[in-house]
Amino acid sequence: MKIGVLGGGQLGRMLALEGVRLGQEFVFFDPAPDACAGQLGRHICADYDDEAALTEFAEAVDLITLDFENVPTAATDFLSAFKPVRPGSQALRMAQDRLTEKTFFSDLQIPCPLFSPASDWQQLQASCREIGYPCVIKTRRMGYDGKGQAVVHNDDELAKAWETLKDNDLIVEAFVEFKRELSIIGVRSVSGSTAFYPLTENRHKNGILITSFAPAVADDVRDEAQRYAGKILDSLEYCGVLALELFDMGGRLMANEMAPRVHNSGHWTLDGAVTSQFENHLRAVMDWPLGSTNAIGATAMMNWIGAMPDPANALSYPNARWHDYGKKPRAGRKVGHVNICADNILALQAELGKFAMALGEQLKSSGADAFLR
Numbered sequence: 001m002k003i004g005v006l007g008g009g010q011l012g013r014m015l016a017l018e019g020v021r022l023g024q025e026f027v028f029f030d031p032a033p034d035a036c037a038g039q040l041g042r043h044i045c046a047d048y049d050d051e052a053a054l055t056e057f058a059e060a061v062d063l064i065t066l067d068f069e070n071v072p073t074a075a076t077d078f079l080s081a082f083k084p085v086r087p088g089s090q091a092l093r094m095a096q097d098r099l100t101e102k103t104f105f106s107d108l109q110i111p112c113p114l115f116s117p118a119s120d121w122q123q124l125q126a127s128c129r130e131i132g133y134p135c136v137i138k139t140r141r142m143g144y145d146g147k148g149q150a151v152v153h154n155d156d157e158l159a160k161a162w163e164t165l166k167d168n169d170l171i172v173e174a175f176v177e178f179k180r181e182l183s184i185i186g187v188r189s190v191s192g193s194t195a196f197y198p199l200t201e202n203r204h205k206n207g208i209l210i211t212s213f214a215p216a217v218a219d220d221v222r223d224e225a226q227r228y229a230g231k232i233l234d235s236l237e238y239c240g241v242l243a244l245e246l247f248d249m250g251g252r253l254m255a256n257e258m259a260p261r262v263h264n265s266g267h268w269t270l271d272g273a274v275t276s277q278f279e280n281h282l283r284a285v286m287d288w289p290l291g292s293t294n295a296i297g298a299t300a301m302m303n304w305i306g307a308m309p310d311p312a313n314a315l316s317y318p319n320a321r322w323h324d325y326g327k328k329p330r331a332g333r334k335v336g337h338v339n340i341c342a343d344n345i346l347a348l349q350a351e352l353g354k355f356a357m358a359l360g361e362q363l364k365s366s367g368a369d370a371f372l373r
Contacts, residue, residue: 001286002027004061004083006075008035008043010325010334011262011278012067014270016040018278029057036326037067048075058082065240065285069095069260070142086190086239086285091260094236098140098171098257105255108235110228112255114174121162127172128158134175137161139168149207151175176254178247182216183265184225187241187280188233190287195280196226197273197293200265202245208332212265212301214272217345221246224253232258241266241281264303264334271321271339272299297341298348304336314338319351 001024005012008030016026016037026041033045042060046053054075058064063084066076073089073096080088094104098115105112116127117140128135137158139148148168150161181204185197198215199222229244243263245256266277275283275291283290307329314320321339329335340355342348 001025001063002061003282003285004029004057004064005037005067006030006048006064006071006079007067008032008037009067010036010327012037013040013325014267014278014323015065015067015262015282018276019282022279022282024282027057027060029054034328039326048072051078054078055082063285065281066092066261084285087236087242087260088239091236091238091242095258095260096141098138099169101257102171102173104232104235108228108231110231110255111253113176116172118170118172121166124158124162124170124172128152131172131174136173136175137165138171138173139165140171141169176247176249178254179250180216180248181256182221182225182246182248182253183212183243183263184222184229184246185241185243185263185266185269185277186226186229186233187277187284187290187293188238189284189290190239192237193284193290194230194233195290195293196229197266197269197277198222198295199225200268202265206332208303208305208334209264210303210305212268213348214268214299214301215295215345220251221248221253228253228255240284241277265301267323267337268299268301268339269293270323271341272296297343298345299342300340300348300352302338302340303334304338305334306331308336314355317355320355 003024004027006029008028012028013036028037028041029044031047044053044057058079064079065086069092073092076085076089079085094101099117102112102115114131116130118124118127134153137150152158152161181202183200183202188194199219200212200214201216202209203211241262243259247254247256262277262281269276272295274294280291308324311322319341324336327335340351342351
């Protein structure tokens with residue numbers, strides 16, 4: 001089968017790495033000439049509004065999926081007239097607009113922070129008075145890795161945030177004091193079969209995911225997380241992998257956002273689960289039987305941000321699994337990750353300490369040492 005992927009970043013690359021092993025071929029559609037997934041299949045380089053290129057893409061594949069959620073829905077609507085697009089435009093519309101997304105959560109009775117829209121300065125002030133300080137100002141569309149948002153504590157900070165964000169439709173959310181950040185990754189096939197991976201605990205730095213730890217040390221809220229993610233999957237009649245990011249409020253959960261795609265917090269599954277999220281996404285969109293989502297021991301995933309360290313030290317460490325995305329170094333860019341695996345949580349903590357000693361300053365310069373603190 002030939003699978004088309006809208007987007008040619010590292011997520012598309014890892015889909016292809018798993019899919020080639022399953023006998024699949026890949027065609028990527030991405031406007032970036034240097035899209036790193038293009039090293040693993042045909043790359044159609046064109047803008048998402050180029051209908052001739054989209055037609056060429058659709059005619060070259062059997063079905064279409066995506067590796068990021070900000071593909072214009074006009075493109076997915078156009079393509080769905082030719083081939084199945086999984087997940088489809090409905091899920092993208094829910095995830096692309098934070099106001100639509102939060103309203104969707106509320107309609108499904110999934111707890112989330114208080115929120116209010118703001119399209120101009122007067123409405124922003126009114127929304128902040130309604131929500132109260134501190135609060136978080138976010139662009140409704142296109143924000144990721146901490147971009148397009150600001151935490152404000154008073155009127156002066158609000159005015160500064162407005163100057164930065166005023167060219168966008170905004171949403172004001174209550175600032176949440178959480179115990180930890182979690183994610184639940186679910187997968188649903190064309191025929192409706194559903195499975196969930198163990199809860200993952202995540203840590204961020206400057207809005208960018210630095211480390212994930214799975215299974216989460218305490219999973220007392222696992223059933224609640226699966227229930228919320230299951231509501232989303234079923235309501236959308238979803239197909240593929242979906243991640244739901246959550247705040248743990250000390251025994252109860254609050255939804256932050258969802259991602260209708262394979263997710264950075266699921267990269268640990270490449271080496272720490274029976275079936276990776278990437279393989280299960282492909283199984284789901286092809287309507288193959290889903291693979292086991294059980295963890296194999298415990299795994300810590302560390303992102304490399306900006307540039308890859310020299311792999312020599314890490315590769316001399318037997319429990320490190322190295323993943324280089326083949327991307328050019330750039331500040332703030334995710335260029336690779338490493339998975340550290342062990343038999344259980346206690347063993348993993350010991351392994352992380354050894355790994356930190358082996359990698360030394362390279363670990364600190366990456367920012368991934370935050371997980372060890």
